[in-house]
Amino acid sequence: xxxxxxxxxxxxxxxxxxxxxxxxxxxxxxxxxxxxxxxxxxxxxxxxxxxxxxxxxxxxxxxxxxxxxxxxxxxxxxxxxxxxxxxxxxxxxxxxxxxxxxxxxxxxxxxxxxxxxxxxxxxxxxxxxxxxxxxxxxxxxxxxxxxxxxxxxxxxxxxxxxxxxxxxxxxxxxxxxxxxxxxxxxxxxxxxxxxxxxxxxxxxxxxxxxxxxxxxxxxxxxxxxxxxxxxxxxxxxxxxxxxxxxxxxxxxxxxxxxxxxxxxxxxxxxxxxxxxxxxxxxxxxxxxxxxxxxxxxxxxxxxxxxxxxxxxxxxxxxxxxxxxxxxxxxxxxxxxxxxxxxxxxxxxxxxxxxxxxxxxxxxxxxxxxxxxxxxxxxxxxxxxxxxxxxxxxxxxxxxxxxxxxxxxxxxxxxxxxxxxxxxxxxxxxxxxxxxxxxxxxxxxxxxxxxxxxxxxxxxxxxxxxxxxxxxxxxxxxxxxxxxxxxxxxxxxxxxxxxxxxxxxxxxxxxxxxxxxxxxxxxxxxxxxxxxxxxxxxxxxxxxxxxxxxxxxxxxxxxxxxxxxxxxxxxxxxxxxxxxxxxxxxxxxxxxxxxxxxxxxxxxxxxxxxxxxxxxxxxxxx
Amino acid sequence: xxxxxxxxxxxxxxxxxxxxxxxxxxxxxxxxxxxxxxxxxxxxxxxxxxxxxxxxxxxxxxxxxxxxxxxxxxxxxxxxxxxxxxxxxxxxxxxxxxxxxxxxxxxxxxxxxxxxxxxxxxxxxxxxxxxxxxxxxxxxxxxxxxxxxxxxxxxxxxxxxxxxxxxxxxxxxxxxxxxxxxxxxxxxxxxxxxxxxxxxxxxxxxxxxxxxxxxxxxxxxxxxxxxxxxxxxxxxxxxxxxxxxxxxxxxxxxxxxxxxxxxxxxxxxxxxxxxxxxxxxxxxxxxxxxxxxxxxxxxxxxxx
Numbered sequence: 036x037x038x039x040x041x042x043x044x045x046x047x048x049x050x051x052x053x054x055x056x057x058x059x060x061x062x063x064x065x066x067x068x069x070x071x072x073x074x075x076x077x078x079x080x081x082x083x084x085x086x087x088x089x090x091x092x093x094x095x096x097x098x099x100x101x102x103x104x105x106x107x108x109x110x111x112x113x114x115x116x117x118x119x120x121x122x123x124x125x126x127x128x129x130x131x132x133x134x135x136x137x138x139x140x141x142x143x144x145x146x147x148x149x150x151x152x153x154x155x156x157x158x159x160x161x162x163x164x165x166x167x168x169x170x171x172x173x174x175x176x177x178x179x180x181x182x183x184x185x186x187x188x189x190x191x192x193x194x195x196x197x198x199x200x201x202x203x204x205x206x207x208x209x210x211x212x213x214x215x216x217x218x219x220x221x222x223x224x225x226x227x228x229x230x231x232x233x234x235x236x237x238x239x240x241x242x243x244x245x246x247x248x249x250x251x252x253x254x255x256x257x258x259x260x261x262x263x264x265x266x267x268x269x270x271x272x273x274x275x276x277x278x279x280x281x282x283x284x285x286x287x288x289x290x291x292x293x294x295x296x297x298x299x300x301x302x303x304x305x306x307x308x309x310x311x312x313x314x315x316x317x318x319x320x321x322x323x324x325x326x327x328x329x330x331x332x333x334x335x336x337x338x339x340x341x342x343x344x345x346x347x348x349x350x351x352x353x354x355x356x357x358x359x360x361x362x363x364x365x366x367x368x369x370x371x372x373x374x375x376x377x378x379x380x381x382x383x384x385x386x387x388x389x390x391x392x393x394x395x396x397x398x399x400x401x402x403x404x405x406x407x408x409x410x411x412x413x414x415x416x417x418x419x420x421x422x423x424x425x426x427x428x429x430x431x432x433x434x435x436x437x438x439x440x441x442x443x444x445x446x447x448x449x450x451x452x453x454x455x456x457x458x459x460x461x462x463x464x465x466x467x468x469x470x471x472x473x474x475x476x477x478x479x480x481x482x483x484x485x486x487x488x489x490x491x492x493x494x495x496x497x498x499x500x501x502x503x504x505x506x507x508x509x510x511x512x513x514x515x516x517x518x519x520x521x522x523x524x525x526x527x528x529x530x531x532x533x534x535x536x537x538x539x540x541x542x543x544x545x546x547x548x549x550x551x552x553x554x555x556x557x558x559x560x561x562x563x564x565x566x567x568x569x570x571x572x573x574x575x576x577x578x579x580x581x582x583x584x585x586x587x588x589x590x591x592x593x594x595x596x597x598x599x600x601x602x603x604x605x606x607x608x609x610x611x612x613x614x615x616x617x618x619x620x621x622x623x624x625x626x627x628x629x630x631x632x633x634x635x636x637x638x639x640x641x642x643x644x645x646x647x648x649x650x651x652x653x654x655x656x
Numbered sequence: 657x658x659x660x661x662x663x664x665x666x667x668x669x670x671x672x673x674x675x676x677x678x679x680x681x682x683x684x685x686x687x688x689x690x691x692x693x694x695x696x697x698x699x700x701x702x703x704x705x706x707x708x709x710x711x712x713x714x715x716x717x718x719x720x721x722x723x724x725x726x727x728x729x730x731x732x733x734x735x736x737x738x739x740x741x742x743x744x745x746x747x748x749x750x751x752x753x754x755x756x757x758x759x760x761x762x763x764x765x766x767x768x769x770x771x772x773x774x775x776x777x778x779x780x781x782x783x784x785x786x787x788x789x790x791x792x793x794x795x796x797x798x799x800x801x802x803x804x805x806x807x808x809x810x811x812x813x814x815x816x817x818x819x820x821x822x823x824x825x826x827x828x829x830x831x832x833x834x835x836x837x838x839x840x841x842x843x844x845x846x847x848x849x850x851x852x853x854x855x856x857x858x859x860x861x862x863x864x865x866x867x868x869x870x871x872x873x874x875x876x877x878x879x880x881x882x883x884x885x886x887x888x889x890x891x892x893x894x895x896x897x898x899x900x901x902x903x904x905x906x907x908x909x910x911x912x913x914x915x916x917x918x919x920x921x922x923x924x925x926x927x928x929x930x931x932x933x934x935x936x937x938x939x940x941x942x943x944x945x946x947x948x949x950x951x952x953x954x955x956x957x958x959x960x
Binding site for chain 1: 695696699700702703776778779801803804805806867868870872873874875
């Protein structure tokens with residue numbers, strides 16, 4: 036006999052991902068020890084025991100409900116957690132999952148109940164909460180018509196004491212010491228809730244239409260969320276990776292976001308005080324010649340005043356750029372968080388990432404998406420990132436000089452050693468990433484982009500487009516690094532950690548990827564060998580040629596030497612001849628002097644005449 | 657100049673000079689096959705922060721006919737007053753079209769904002785340019801910074817002075833523009849802005865660059881399928897004219913030789929045919945330090 040149905044007894048449909056219970060069931064691991072706070076008649080507990088093999092302890096304030104739950108075979112106790120410490124109620128038990136499905140909004144002090152639950156969790160344990168969304172468009176429409184009506188159930192249940200938006204709930208969770216690690220949504224479109232009395236075939240008045248348009252213009256992605264299901268993990272003491280703590284991979288999400296063909300979603304990460312840069316980043320998206328672009332601006336770790344300023348800026352882009360502004364729930368400076376948040380909001384066939392102080396060049400989308408369309412086997416396309424140096428001024432970034440370009444053709448093995456692909460130079464097929472369960476590692480304080488790329492490289496093909504498609508803007512005052520804490524230490528420790536964690540042995544490589552990696556190593560080796568052989572042969576030939584040249588020179592030298600010897604000999608002979616001649620000459624001169632000293636003029640006169648006509652008067656002595 | 661009423665189409669009823677919309681700033685856009693940029697440009701103009709005295713927008717279409725029918729429809733929907741003039745004489749060139757629009761500006765008009773159709777000024781761009789113009793009363797030309805791909809703009813960061821200003825997004829003091837006689841209409845496309853800048857300096861006006869006023873320029877050198885031959889042709893003709901005008905006949909002859917060395921004979925022939933048809937204007941540059949030739953002659957196309 037079915038148990039009598041109470042007010043909060045909802046049917047459970049575990050396969051249905053647009054129901055609160057369906058979403059909760061999906062997030063409970065098989066065989067988990069579960070604490071269901073506010074279990075009512077035990078329908079959810081029963082579903083968890085039957086479908087997921089869990090052991091469930093239920094708590095409810097209503098004794099009648101607990102009686103029904105027990106009659107269904109559920110281990111349930113009556114307790115009022117606002118007056119009775121939860122630790123006493125569960126008597127030292129620990130749980131993998133604690134569920135509070137639509138409970139906190141009924142409590143005077145929800146934080147007082149939520150905070151102590153962390154102590155009941157196993158090391159990997161999590162809290163799952165669901166709550167109605169007070170910012171649903173139907174509420175806004177009701178208020179726009181100057182009305183306020185509570186209801187027996189639903190968003191404006193008469194017994195609700197607290198009202199939450201995604202942001203306000205996340206702030207409370209953050210204050211209680213939790214990180215929001217996932218947010219799921221149950222969607223009910225405008226006019227689809229119990230809040231307004233409209234039936235089917237309703238004709239809207241101009242006031243309603245105007246209000247709907249006003250809300251639609253805000254670009255608020257949360258306006259059709261009826262219920263949120265939120266997963267919380269106790270925040271670790273320090274957010275830096277350690278070998279022992281490996282909750283590094285947030286739970287993969289399925290590809291449930293409907294895909295819009297051809298759309299390029301650009302996740303823009305912005306944070307407090309950078310509105311002046313964000314303006315350029317968004318205008319650069321206006322300039323993309325690719326026709327289908329949507330910006331998902333993730334306002335990260337910022338005040339509500341900054342979020343408001345971003346929304347005001349967004350008004351200037353109406354008609355220029357499809358733009359959504361969303362606030363990332365507060366967290367502990369994990370750079371991966373806003374990126375995952377943006378990933379979860381995306382509907383595009385393609386996704387890319389842009390920091391608020393960088394810009395894309397106009398051809399970014401055309402070139403990268405174009406390349407992916409030409410290469411169906413590739414999942415990632417990336418291009419050249421231009422580094423630009425400039426000044427930070429009160430109005431934004433002023434270019435001073437252009438620096439190096441990041442332009443490295445894809446080398447899978449190389450990406451495991453260092454990151455040569457700037458994060459604002461790539462486009463990824465979103466479905467492939469979601470299906471593979473690849474997320475940004477939120478335990479990394481830095482290098483979250485590199486870890487992501489390495490995971491992609493372990494599974495997918497990359498295409499390199501040899502053209503500058505984006506700009507990485509480096510401010511000369513060093514404020515790029517300072518914005519996230521200027522210490523060098525997180526970079527070096529994370530580098531060591533990332534190499535350890537994502538080394539070739541620990542990355543979950545598919546067989547195909549392993550083969551491709553091995554192939555790329557083999558290719559590189561073969562290339563090096565071939566290069567070495569070629570250069571050896573070249574050197575050998577060069578050596579031979581030099582040697583031959585040397586021999587020829589030596590022979591030539593020998594010939595010269597021989598010739599020199601011959602010449603020297605010839606010179607000696609000539610010298611001897613000269614000496615002989617000189618002797619002969621001396622004899623002749625002596626003879627002449629003797630003859631000239633003769634007294635006979637018959638002898639001396641012809642001799643003197645002869646001397647005057649040509650013979651030297653004086654010879655050598 | 658007499659204007660036949662039927663020669664232009666208008667969104668406000670313009671039949672003669674008296675009813676041309678009045679505003680302190682006239683934004684002027686010269687169109688030539690620019691349909692694909694137009695809705696984006698108009699959306700950008702809608703968001704411009706208002707300036708004292710208001711602004712109006714004037715379009716000159718150098719290629720009216722097929723495709724341009726969309727122009728008035730897009731513009732008619734906008735939240736600003738605008739006029740649209742189809743050229744009745746075919747493509748009269750960039751500078752001549754701007755001169756024609758400037759000549760029609762209303763009596764209260766103090767500034768002209770020359771804007772390329774493939775540009776989108778940031779919402780505070782006009783406001784910043786006008787503020788700079790009011791602070792620098794001797795500046796004739798006040799140039800906005802283009803991004804994301806910036807020109808390699810040399811300027812003095814203290815005085816903001818620069819040798820010449822690009823006309824892609826340029827605020828012009830109307831009185832100065834009239835005194836200078838507007839653009840040199842012999843320059844069909846390219847280099848007319850360099851020429852206007854140099855003549856400003858020679859007439860005692862200044863050219864300044866305002867890096868905080870920013871304008872998105874979807875530079876066509878990013879266009880993958882773009883045919884660059886027209887750009888090359890007109891740049892070369894423009895550079896020849898600048899050389900002869902400011903540096904004398906020998907400087908032009910020198911560049912002719914360079915062209916012969918680097919280009920195909922048919923291209924050189926085409927360039928020289930156009931150049932030789934131009935009036936041989938000369939200007940005494942008086943050794944003004946702002947008048948400096950660029951070696952390649954392509955003043956705007958060299959980007960980082």
